[in-house]
Amino acid sequence: MHVRRVAVIGAGLMGTNIALDFARAGIEVTITDRSAEILDRSRATQHTNATVLHAAQLTRDPPEVITARITACSGVPDAVCDADLVVEAISEDLERKQELFGRLAYYSPEHAILASNTSSFTPDDLALRTARAENVVVTHYFNPAHLVPLVELVPGSETAPVMVETLRALYQQIGKQPVVVRRAVPGFIGNRLQFAMLREALALVEAGVATPEDVDTAVRAGFGRRLPETGIFRTFDLGGLDTIHTICGILFPHLDVRTDAGSALTALVEQGRLGAKSGAGWYDYADGEADAVRARLAAALVRAAAQDQEPRAK
Numbered sequence: 658m659h660v661r662r663v664a665v666i667g668a669g670l671m672g673t674n675i676a677l678d679f680a681r682a683g684i685e686v687t688i689t690d691r692s693a694e695i696l697d698r699s700r701a702t703q704h705t706n707a708t709v710l711h712a713a714q715l716t717r718d719p720p721e722v723i724t725a726r727i728t729a730c731s732g733v734p735d736a737v738c739d740a741d742l743v744v745e746a747i748s749e750d751l752e753r754k755q756e757l758f759g760r761l762a763y764y765s766p767e768h769a770i771l772a773s774n775t776s777s778f779t780p781d782d783l784a785l786r787t788a789r790a791e792n793v794v795v796t797h798y799f800n801p802a803h804l805v806p807l808v809e810l811v812p813g814s815e816t817a818p819v820m821v822e823t824l825r826a827l828y829q830q831i832g833k834q835p836v837v838v839r840r841a842v843p844g845f846i847g848n849r850l851q852f853a854m855l856r857e858a859l860a861l862v863e864a865g866v867a868t869p870e871d872v873d874t875a876v877r878a879g880f881g882r883r884l885p886e887t888g889i890f891r892t893f894d895l896g897g898l899d900t901i902h903t904i905c906g907i908l909f910p911h912l913d914v915r916t917d918a919g920s921a922l923t924a925l926v927e928q929g930r931l932g933a934k935s936g937a938g939w940y941d942y943a944d945g946e947a948d949a950v951r952a953r954l955a956a957a958l959v960r961a962a963a964q965d966q967e968p969r970a971k
């Protein structure tokens with residue numbers, strides 16, 4: 658199956674950059690949301706982000722050429738009627754997603770892959786009210802979707818293998834790094850690992866072992882330096898598996914096993930300290946600090962993406 662046209666439903670944080678990522682690769686994209694204002698805002702963001710990609714030589718096409726490949730549509734039927742692949746990126750609301758997947762099966766071509774960027778629902782959950790469960794698959798991106806290469810591909814119990822294979826080939830062709838999750842489990846791979854680390858970080862802070870700043874330094878200046886190169890399993894291969902085996906036996910009984918968010922995070926949320934968006938969380942974000950942090954992160958991701966491209970350019 659050849660994917661020539663992609664439709665993105667939901668033009669928020671994720672859908673905006675998912676659409677941009679396909680357009681950057683030369684694919685025609687349609688996008689829709691609930692209002693013209695949201696679509697206008699999404700287009701402006703796509704233009705800004707395409708300008709950054711062009712300036713960093715991550716694309717040869719000027720921003721105007723990339724954004725010209727993205728057509729805003731006023732409704733789902735218009736957006737999906739000619740699509741080979743539909744990527745749903747609406748709010749994380751199961752009822753709403755199920756209703757949408759029912760409509761997608763009705764309005765899209767019979768061969769169209771029906772994908773969802775859901776963070777927590779399984780393809781089986783999403784396909785409950787669609788006539789085409791064999792076309793439904795999760796394609797889970799990470800924010801910002803145009804700069805983070807991983808896409809987790811998660812088939813459901815009824816998903817046809819050709820859907821996964823087509824997506825895997827497509828993503829490889831456009832420079833993403835797809836990983837097929839063999840069985841749909843909550844959090845897939847990436848979020849399970851991130852939240853396992855968060856649970857232990859919360860426990861260390863609550864027990865007074867370390868401050869949030871100390872934890873972040875330990876990650877950024879310590880084992881975090883190795884992760885982009887060797888991941889988890891190769892890192893421990895280098896450490897020596899006999900030693901690691903011994904340490905597991907000593908350390909695992911001490912690791913946190915809580916099943917709720919715990920006191921420290923709950924207290925912040927109750928105080929309205931919701932992170933960068935409210936001006937304070939674990940850190941304070943006065944005087945444009947949140948924008949400065951976002952800019953440093955974006956610059957680091959752009960540098961990493963440029964490094965990824967180096968071998969391909971040779």
Ligand SMILES: NC(=O)c1ccc[n+]([C@@H]2O[C@H](COP(=O)([O-])OP(=O)(O)OC[C@H]3O[C@@H](n4cnc5c(N)ncnc54)[C@H](O)[C@@H]3O)[C@@H](O)[C@H]2O)c1
Nearest residue numbers: 667668669670671690691746747748749774775776798800
């Ligand atoms: N934010 C993240 O870091 C992240 C990462 C990975 C996956 N996700 C998942 O991606 C999806 C979107 O998240 P987001 O952060 O972009 O949310 P968002 O709130 O920024 O965007 C969601 C958009 O969907 C639109 N929408 C809602 N219902 C709709 C409908 N029926 N038809 C058309 N448009 C509709 C909203 O108007 C909004 O613009 C969620 O499923 C989320 O779990 C988010």
